[in-house]
Amino acid sequence: MRVLFIGDVVGNMGVHMIESYLPKLKQEIKPQVTVVNGENATSMGRGITLSIYKRMMSAGVDVVTLGNHAWSNNEILDFIDDTKRLIRPYNFPKRTTPGKGYTMVNVNGSQLAVLNFQGRVFMDNLDDPFALADELVTEIHKTTNCIFMDFHAEATSEKLAIARYLDGKISAVVGTHTHVQTNDARILPQKTGFLTDAGMTGPADGMLGMKPESVINRFLNQRPARFEVLETGRGIISGCYIDIDSKTGHTTHIKTVMLSDDQIN
Amino acid sequence: MRVLFIGDVVGNMGVHMIESYLPKLKQEIKPQVTVVNGENATSMGRGITLSIYKRMMSAGVDVVTLGNHAWSNNEILDFIDDTKRLIRPYNFPKRTTPGKGYTMVNVNGSQLAVLNFQGRVFMDNLDDPFALADELVTEIHKTTNCIFMDFHAEATSEKLAIARYLDGKISAVVGTHTHVQTNDARILPQKTGFLTDAGMTGPADGMLGMKPESVINRFLNQRPARFEVLETGRGIISGCYIDIDSKTGHTTHIKTVMLSDDQIN
Amino acid sequence: MRVLFIGDVVGNMGVHMIESYLPKLKQEIKPQVTVVNGENATSMGRGITLSIYKRMMSAGVDVVTLGNHAWSNNEILDFIDDTKRLIRPYNFPKRTTPGKGYTMVNVNGSQLAVLNFQGRVFMDNLDDPFALADELVTEIHKTTNCIFMDFHAEATSEKLAIARYLDGKISAVVGTHTHVQTNDARILPQKTGFLTDAGMTGPADGMLGMKPESVINRFLNQRPARFEVLETGRGIISGCYIDIDSKTGHTTHIKTVMLSDDQIN
Amino acid sequence: MRVLFIGDVVGNMGVHMIESYLPKLKQEIKPQVTVVNGENATSMGRGITLSIYKRMMSAGVDVVTLGNHAWSNNEILDFIDDTKRLIRPYNFPKRTTPGKGYTMVNVNGSQLAVLNFQGRVFMDNLDDPFALADELVTEIHKTTNCIFMDFHAEATSEKLAIARYLDGKISAVVGTHTHVQTNDARILPQKTGFLTDAGMTGPADGMLGMKPESVINRFLNQRPARFEVLETGRGIISGCYIDIDSKTGHTTHIKTVMLSDDQIN
Numbered sequence A, B, C, D: 001m002r003v004l005f006i007g008d009v010v011g012n013m014g015v016h017m018i019e020s021y022l023p024k025l026k027q028e029i030k031p032q033v034t035v036v037n038g039e040n041a042t043s044m045g046r047g048i049t050l051s052i053y054k055r056m057m058s059a060g061v062d063v064v065t066l067g068n069h070a071w072s073n074n075e076i077l078d079f080i081d082d083t084k085r086l087i088r089p090y091n092f093p094k095r096t097t098p099g100k101g102y103t104m105v106n107v108n109g110s111q112l113a114v115l116n117f118q119g120r121v122f123m124d125n126l127d128d129p130f131a132l133a134d135e136l137v138t139e140i141h142k143t144t145n146c147i148f149m150d151f152h153a154e155a156t157s158e159k160l161a162i163a164r165y166l167d168g169k170i171s172a173v174v175g176t177h178t179h180v181q182t183n184d185a186r187i188l189p190q191k192t193g194f195l196t197d198a199g200m201t202g203p204a205d206g207m208l209g210m211k212p213e214s215v216i217n218r219f220l221n222q223r224p225a226r227f228e229v230l231e232t233g234r235g236i237i238s239g240c241y242i243d244i245d246s247k248t249g250h251t252t253h254i255k256t257v258m259l260s261d262d263q264i265n
């Protein structure tokens, strides 16, 4: 089966890219499953709304993943328990976190488990992603070998470490969060597909999606600043696609995707 | 000369403690100079307003210092250049930061320099407090030997390190920011007075001044939370006083102060 | 029952303080149980050896707790599973960590559970101390109401948060790690005793036990440095004692202790 | 002029890649200047020796840059003041840091300034790279418009921010430190070339150059670990080349390079 993964969708332009260009991209790549990280999808660039989730599903997305910005729009607490295909990092505290950290997708009679986990290096104090992923993957193996993980993390070492740790037990690990696509898509020794970061989707000419001035000023003056999403210029859609052997769960092919809006039409 | 220093004033109750109890405390301790950290003085517990600054001055405060929350109420950008006795950490970026990082106070013909610096360990990326303090202290020595520093920092090691580094060159270093008074007031070998943290002023029964539930929930669920200042219960006023030899600038005595409102009346 | 707790023992001088002065201190305070944090007890100031553990037990210590430096002397991996009264933070990863995170002490027919946990703010990515402590305390309540916790943490907010979270469920929470004693020993509303930090035991004139030059130089030049334990000057012993009602587990009295060697003789 | 930049050289295999494959790569790319980041070049993967520096120069390197590991082999303190083309991050503390942070290279009568700076987000507390770079670039403009910067940093936001801040004032900013090449080489609006990270040079099959087991175990057990450089498997050489207009200093072309040893022969 072929899985298309799209990295952090930022702001109105990001959602617009999903609505306008994802259908064209799917026609070209022909994935069976499309997963999109939506942690920055509101017009503020932080969190997601129910309406945006629904627009993504209508545009052909099968699963929406999140990250450290999952709760930035706190309306999510009202709808996350009712949205079947919206998942948040599995390793938020078990006792206190609504929603779920993975979902199963039916693909022509096979099942694909889509997992969302978050790293801890330079990030929030979540539960141990290594121990929990190990446990969860063992459980999911009773149902399917096809397992895809969006690992939302800052440090390249933690991203590669979890992929190597799960190598052979999971189909693919694709990183998100840095908003910059890496050039290291590859298949690890035990056949797990890996990409350190998928990159972002939305305004191409900003600072990771934001207006440059506010971000630069934050560095220059070290005062708190509210970053605003850039609303002008070119759009970009970034991600990768992965071919998974439905029987073994092995990745047979992984390739990055990065297109600006003028390239897609 | 005797300097009274009061640690981080939090919220309405903190400002109320300054207005109601500081005059009584001053009658007892009889300081020539009173310095108060006001970085948490708004009703939100973050930043300061012009009106609060003025109320503090009317209540007998001579200098107000700040810290990492200096800019949380961004109206400060409008008035900090006009307030003679409101200082912010000296080591914010020189090119882009309004206001000033120290001020001189006349004490019966002697001058006391009051300095505000901020640490970097686990905090913002400010300029080097060690190098800048060294430079500034050398400059001030042309005018006076009496120099008091509010060092706003998280790590005990950085607080003690700057005090030992400046030992003999400065009259006293008193730490702020943790909101918990430490039990280590002492005079260092070269006669610099030192206290790791002065503690906070305001609601005694909260979590460093905030409502306990919101802070605890932040730890339990790892989601963003807006902390609210506690408005009920006892108030506390924390700080220390320091006797400085006006000639040598040496500290001859340093003692912590911590009183709840029922103790002061 | 009365529990004496002694904060981070640093280096040879720290161990010497335990051997020479703890017996005298115990004669004065008359605790039924003595707990000592030994995470810095080697001559390097990091970790503990089997021999030092045994010397502490011979000197009248009942339980030795640890912290982030638990594994700095990696010989501990050989002996921690055989040392009945040496505990390490409970919330290190369950699957991979030898030793145990709590122990039961018999006190005249009552049982005292001694727990060691570590914070996460500005520290290692351990498992959730709030969730795990809640679970463990519920389990221990089947046996006893008397529960003491050494919470090894950096941030004052996390220390107070766990104490408030466990208020009424546990007898006392005493913080360690900053090596500076705080001035806030008190009984929380539901009768849990609390002290943000117990302070350190060992060289009084250094930088948290270390030679000042190396620590100051680290701040001045930002290059890696090996800190060395100070071997000269006065020694200090810091901690607190707590009176616990054996039936209810409530703290009825808590008081800090801090003595330099000249004060004890 | 064409500049070839090679990202963090790790361990013996990394140095071997420079000696064996750099000459071939240069024949193909034909750069006038070759700059290599050598912060991980010792057999331990941390720091550099004089002998390795000399071997790099003999292999056709013109300038060696460093990063947070600059001082890991502390012999560098003995030779860095005598090595003309070994530079360390400019924004280490001015008063206490040996060596220099930039160097000038003669290229057919034009001058290229090669700068090394380090980021602060999630890293050491160095001096402000934005303020210092601005100042230094202004000074260098008196001599040349051709300025290349190796910006050694963790966070994608800081890397892009400094590049946007210097856009039009400097020829190119290339990031290092994450050891993973990014897929975003481009020319910014004011003609500054940019690449978030050049990637690493050395063992291709490890964890950013290190043996996977030790790194994974560090995540699993949260205990201190000494990472060892991987000495087997394929080697990789990563970087980029940049064409700079010698008159204007503008980048006219930037392209990533990543080759494993089997591809180069």
Ligand SMILES: [Fe+2]
Pocket (backbone or CB within 6 Å): A008, A039, A040, A067, A177, A178, A179
């Ligand atoms: Fe994101």
Ligand SMILES: [Fe+2]
Pocket (backbone or CB within 6 Å): A039, A067, A068, A069, A152, A176, A177
């Ligand atoms: Fe994120």
Ligand SMILES: [Fe+2]
Pocket (backbone or CB within 6 Å): B008, B039, B040, B067, B177, B178, B179
């Ligand atoms: Fe504060």
Ligand SMILES: [Fe+2]
Pocket (backbone or CB within 6 Å): B039, B067, B068, B069, B152, B176, B177
């Ligand atoms: Fe603060």
Ligand SMILES: [Fe+2]
Pocket (backbone or CB within 6 Å): C008, C039, C040, C067, C177, C178, C179
């Ligand atoms: Fe310690």
Ligand SMILES: [Fe+2]
Pocket (backbone or CB within 6 Å): C039, C067, C068, C069, C152, C176, C177
């Ligand atoms: Fe510690």
Ligand SMILES: [Fe+2]
Pocket (backbone or CB within 6 Å): D008, D039, D040, D067, D177, D178, D179
């Ligand atoms: Fe490196």
Ligand SMILES: [Fe+2]
Pocket (backbone or CB within 6 Å): D039, D067, D068, D069, D152, D176, D177
């Ligand atoms: Fe590095």
